[in-house]
Every structure is written in structure tokens, then in C-alpha cells.
Amino acid sequence: xxxxxxxxxxxxxxxxxxxxxxxxxxxxxxxxxxxxxxxxxxxxxxxxxxxxxxxxxxxxxxxxxxxxxxxxxxxxxxxxxxxxxxxxxxxxxxxxxxxxxxxxxxxxxxxxxxxxxxxxxxxxxxxxxxxxxxxxxxxxxxxxxxxxxxxxxxxxxxxxxxxxxxxxxxxxxxxxxxxxxxxxxxxxxxxxxxxxxxxxxxxxxxxxxxxxxxxxxxxxxxxxxxxxxxxxxxxxxxxxxxxxxxxxxxxxxxxxxxxxxxxxxxxxxxxxxxxxxxxxxxxxxxxxxxxxxxxxxxxxxxxxxxxxxxxxxxxxxxxxxxxxxxxxxxxxxxxxxxxxxxxxxxxxxxxxxxxxxxxxxxxxxxxxxxxxxxxxxxxxxxxxxxxxxxxxxxxxxxxxxxxxxxxxxxxxxxxxxxxxxxxxxxxxxxxxxxxxxxxxxxxxxxxxxxxxxxxxxxxxxxxxxxxxxxxxxxxxxxxxxxxxxxxxxxxxxxxxxxxxxxxxxxxxxxxxxxxxxxxxxxxxxxxxxxxxxxxxxxxxxxxxxxxxxxxxxxxxxx
Numbered sequence: 001x002x003x004x005x006x007x008x009x010x011x012x013x014x015x016x017x018x019x020x021x022x023x024x025x026x027x028x029x030x031x032x033x034x035x036x037x038x039x040x041x042x043x044x045x046x047x048x049x050x051x052x053x054x055x056x057x058x059x060x061x062x063x064x065x066x067x068x069x070x071x072x073x074x075x076x077x078x079x080x081x082x083x084x085x086x087x088x089x090x091x092x093x094x095x096x097x098x099x100x101x102x103x104x105x106x107x108x109x110x111x112x113x114x115x116x117x118x119x120x121x122x123x124x125x126x127x128x129x130x131x132x133x134x135x136x137x138x139x140x141x142x143x144x145x146x147x148x149x150x151x152x153x154x155x156x157x158x159x160x161x162x163x164x165x166x167x168x169x170x171x172x173x174x175x176x177x178x179x180x181x182x183x184x185x186x187x188x189x190x191x192x193x194x195x196x197x198x199x200x201x202x203x204x205x206x207x208x209x210x211x212x213x214x215x216x217x218x219x220x221x222x223x224x225x226x227x228x229x230x231x232x233x234x235x236x237x238x239x240x241x242x243x244x245x246x247x248x249x250x251x252x253x254x255x256x257x258x259x260x261x262x263x264x265x266x267x268x269x270x271x272x273x274x275x276x277x278x279x280x281x282x283x284x285x286x287x288x289x290x291x292x293x294x295x296x297x298x299x300x301x302x303x304x305x306x307x308x309x310x311x312x313x314x315x316x317x318x319x320x321x322x323x324x325x326x327x328x329x330x331x332x333x334x335x336x337x338x339x340x341x342x343x344x345x346x347x348x349x350x351x352x353x354x355x356x357x358x359x360x361x362x363x364x365x366x367x368x369x370x371x372x373x374x375x376x377x378x379x380x381x382x383x384x385x386x387x388x389x390x391x392x393x394x395x396x397x398x399x400x401x402x403x404x405x406x407x408x409x410x411x412x413x414x415x416x417x418x419x420x421x422x423x424x425x426x427x428x429x430x431x432x433x434x435x436x437x438x439x440x441x442x443x444x445x446x447x448x449x450x451x452x453x454x455x456x457x458x459x460x461x462x463x464x465x466x467x468x469x470x471x472x473x474x475x476x477x478x479x480x481x482x483x484x485x486x487x488x489x490x491x492x493x494x495x496x497x498x499x500x501x502x503x504x505x506x507x508x509x510x511x512x513x514x515x516x517x518x519x520x521x522x523x524x525x526x527x528x529x530x531x532x533x534x535x536x537x538x539x540x541x542x543x544x545x546x547x548x549x550x551x552x553x554x555x556x557x558x
Contacts, residue, residue: 029252032053049124074102128158145166165194174232175230176230181222199235204227211243241260244281260468292485292486294485300482302435340409342509409429422450457526460543462474465485472551474548522541
């Protein structure tokens with residue numbers, strides 16, 4: 001190949017900054033998911049994205065074909081370089097046609113690329129030309145392409161912004177963007193329209209920021225943008241995460257799954273998350289030392305029972321007596337986190353609920369042959385309970401499935417902190433709570449584990465893993481709870497954590513002092529067991545508090 005390398009001046013004029021493999025490979029592994037994928041790089045540069053896509057297609061058991069790989073570039077040397085790179089990998093008859101063209105001159109869908117009008121993934125590192133140099137007919141064409149997709153960009157927009165919008169128009173339904181972009185996307189005022197567009201058109205949008213400067217020859221920091229599920233509802237989920245270096249990316253999807261989450265309709269003022277600070281580094285260090293481990297290693301979080309009509313199936317004691325439903329068909333049940341005041345739910349708590357005549361007895365549907373129970377079934381039919389959604393799909397409609405008595409409850413929605421509650425009353429819970437089974441922990445060790453759960457490192461991990469909703473609520477879905485970093489039961493002394501300390505934590509929680517409960521456990525777990533210094537513990541405590549305060553700040557509605 002005889003193409004000469006571009007000078008620094010030429011690269012700046014073209015916005016051409018070639019991408020290291022440490023960024024390309026995680027993006028391609030995330031974007032290319034089957035050997036049949038069609039992949040487009042609209043600004044091929046040195047061809048590295050398409051080359052990695054071809055390698056992955058082959059690794060997935062496919063034979064990369066020319067009609068699967070599509071590319072263009074305004075720079076003829078980049079086109080020649082990409083053709084050369086792919087010629088060394090693919091048979092001559094399978095070489096893709098890399099077009100020498102300005103991407104903004106190509107109409108979507110475009111037969112310039114192949115007989116397939118749309119692609120499954122758009123990947124690459126779009127040209128970055130600041131608005132001062134991004135002028136004339138090229139800017140007019142670019143802004144026109146964005147406007148065609150409903151995005152009105154100002155004259156202050158740099159070239160990457162219309163590029164992202166135009167690129168999305170080449171995607172199939174369900175398609176994906178995986179791009180290296182300037183950090184302007186997370187904070188620039190002119191980029192707000194691009195941010196809105198992405199959340200309006202993709203099921204999930206993720207941004208990965210870096211503490212390190214990846215392109216030292218420029219003044220521009222970069223982020224990774226991944227947008228999945230074009231036009232596949234529910235639209236608008238947002239995930240934000242920061243890492244130190246590209247080497248910390250690992251599995252990009254797993255990283256995103258454990259990142260800060262914003263539900264559809266909840267918009268942060270800027271798409272920024274704190275850099276991978278020292279506190280987060282300490283948590284990762286504890287994970288590498290196997291002191292903090294994912295809950296899924298020895299436990300499982302699931303949803304509680306779904307009755308379809310708690311007002312009918314979960315009875316206060318007075319109603320169960322009035323209707324004559326035998327106790328053998330009733331299961332103690334918790335249907336709200338408000339009934340879980342401490343770290344333990346025991347017989348005293350259940351008796352208190354019964355004394356208050358609270359809804360705490362689940363009728364599971366048994367005993368329908370008895371006259372008094374049969375009368376209750378007929379009463380439910382008269383009230384139309386059998387026509388409610390979850391009821392009408394059951395046969396018979398009044399049998400409640402999925403009733404388990406978990407080892408512990410975990411709050412599904414949390415304010416200050418998520419709370420795990422030891423289930424000593426052997427009660428069931430509704431799907432307003434998570435039901436946690438701890439099959440990998442002995443019965444004697446379960447109290448110690450629940451006590452040790454209340455530490456600031458686990459709570460910081462929860463802030464990173466959980467989803468941020470309107471009003472500052474932190475939500476943990478079952479899959480996220482399974483990934484939550486919790487103390488390794490193997491390092492806990494049952495006599496320390498399961499005795500007086502558990503009682504103290506329970507008392508503090510019931511009195512409304514959750515942070516003091518964390519501090520009590522931190523002193524024992526983080527300092528004495530894990531060996532962290534006081535200043536390191538303070539870092540973790542401060543980071544947890546800062547993240548909690550950030551989630552409680554009002555969001556800007558979309």
C-alpha cells in the first residue's frame with residue numbers, strides 16, 4: 001500500500017484521530033452479536049473497526065462477507081488503507097466496497113452500500129471538526145441531515161453531532177450505535193438535542209467516560225456512546241459510568257449493567273457521572289480480594305408473590321376470622337416495606353401487625369371445597385376479582401402461585417439505603433419487595449450475613465448498581481440485586497456479626513438512624529475484618545453520601 005500518513009494539520013482539518021484497539025475491541029464485542037450482522041463504519045479511517053468486526057464474525061462461527069461490511073470516508077487515503085487492511089483478511093471475492101464519499105452525501109437507506117438497505121450496527125469514530133472550521137456547504141448538508149430526523153442543531157454544533165443523528169437513520173429496528181465521541185456529548189448545551197434524540201429513539205443509551213486522556217495530541221477528551229434497541233420500546237433508559245483507563249472496560253455490557261441508571265423521563269442536567277474515584281477504587285480492590293462478592297455467588301433475589309389483588313387475597317386477621325378461613329390456608333405475608341422497620345422481621349413484628357389488624361395473612365387459595373371458603377370465592381367472583389389481569393390467566397383464578405418464604409427480604413425501592421431484613425417469622429412477601437434466598441449460607445451464618453450487609457462499601461456498590469428514578473428513589477431489580485457486592489460470608493465471624501452487633505443495627509434502623517447503623521458495621525467489618533484505614537473508610541462513607549445526595553437532587557424532565 002502506498003498511501004502516505006496524514007500530517008497533523010491534515011488530520012485536524014479532517015477531524016481524523018485513529019482509534020486504539022483498546023477502545024475498538026470492547027465496542028465491537030458489544031455491537032456485533034451474531035455472525036450474520038451487517039456493520040457500517042461511516043468514517044473508516046484506518047479500517048480498524050471493520051477489521052475487528054470481520055474477526056469477530058469469524059470467531060462467532062461465520063464467514064465475513066463483503067455484503068456484511070460497509071464503509072465510507074471523505075479521505076481517499078483512508079479508503080485505500082481500509083481496502084488494504086480488509087484485503088489481507090478476506091478473499092478477493094468477499095471484499096466490501098468502501099466508498100470514497102462524504103457520509104452526509106449518502107441518503108438513508110442507501111443502495112450505495114449493499115442490497116440490504118439498513119444495517120444492524122453502526123460503529124466507528126466520527127470526524128470531530130469544531131464549529132469554527134465546520135462551515136460552508138458541508139455544515140449545511142450536515143445540519144439538514146439532522147433536521148430530517150427531527151433534530152434542530154445550532155450553528156455552534158461540531159461535526160460529530162449531526163453525524164450521530166444521520167448514522168442512526170441507517171439502522172434496522174433494534175439496531176445499535178457504538179461510537180467514540182468527544183466528551184461534549186455529555187455537557188455541551190448544543191448537544192442537548194442529540195441527547196434528547198438518542199433517548200427518544202433507543203431503548204437504552206449508555207455513556208462511558210475516562211479519567212485518562214486518550215488522545216494526547218488533541219485537547220479533546222472522548223467518551224464511548226452505545227445506544228441499543230432503535231425504536232424498540234420501552235425507550236429512553238440511560239446508563240452512565242466512568243473508568244480510569246480503557247483497560248478497565250472489560251465486558252462493556254456488564255460494566256453498563258452495574259452503572260448509574262436513569263429511568264425513561266428522568267433526565268440529569270448533564271450526562272456526567274463522577275470519575276472512577278478513590279472510593280470506587282477501594283470497593284473494586286475489596287472485590288478483587290474476594291472480600292466483597294456478588295450476591296449471586298451464594299444467594300438469589302427474586303420477586304415476591306403476585307396475587308393480582310392484594311386487597312382480596314391478603315387479609316387482616318379480623319377479616320380472616322369473619323370469613324372463617326382456616327389458619328392452615330393462610331401464610332404470614334409482608335406487602336410493604338413500611339412493615340420492615342429493622343434488620344430482622346420476627347414473631348414479635350408479626351404479632352404487632354396482627355394486633356394492628358394489618359393486612360398480613362395471605363390466602364393462597366386452598367380449602368375451596370369448604371363451605372365458608374367457597375363462599376369467599378363466590379364473593380370474589382361477584383366483585384370481578386377473577387377478571388383482573390393476573391387472576392384471569394390462572395386456572396383456577398384464586399390459586400396464588402410463587403409463594404415462598406425467603407431467608408430475607410430486600411427493599412425493591414429505597415430512599416436512604418437499601419435494607420435487607422432477616423425473615424425469622426418465615427413470612428412470604430409480595431412483589432413490592434425482593435425475596436432473597438441464601439442457599440449457600442448455613443442457617444447459623446445467615447444472621448451474621450444480614451448484619452454485615454449494612455456496610456458503606458455495599459451501599460456505595462448499590463448506588464452504582466441500582467437505578468435512579470424520579471424523586472430520588474433507588475431501585476434494585478432482581479438481576480441487579482444478584483450482582484450487588486456484599487460481604488463474603490466466609491470471612492464473617494458469626495459470634496460478632498450475629499449477636500450484639502445485629503441487635504444494635506436492628507435497634508438503630510427501627511429508631512430511624514440508618515447511617516449510624518452503617519457506621520457501627522463499618523467499624524467492625526471495614527476496619528477490623530477488611531483492614532481498611534480510617535481515612536479509606538471515610539472516603540467510602542463520603543462517596544456513598546455524595547451519590548445518595550446526587551440522586552435526591554431534582555432532575556430535569558424530558
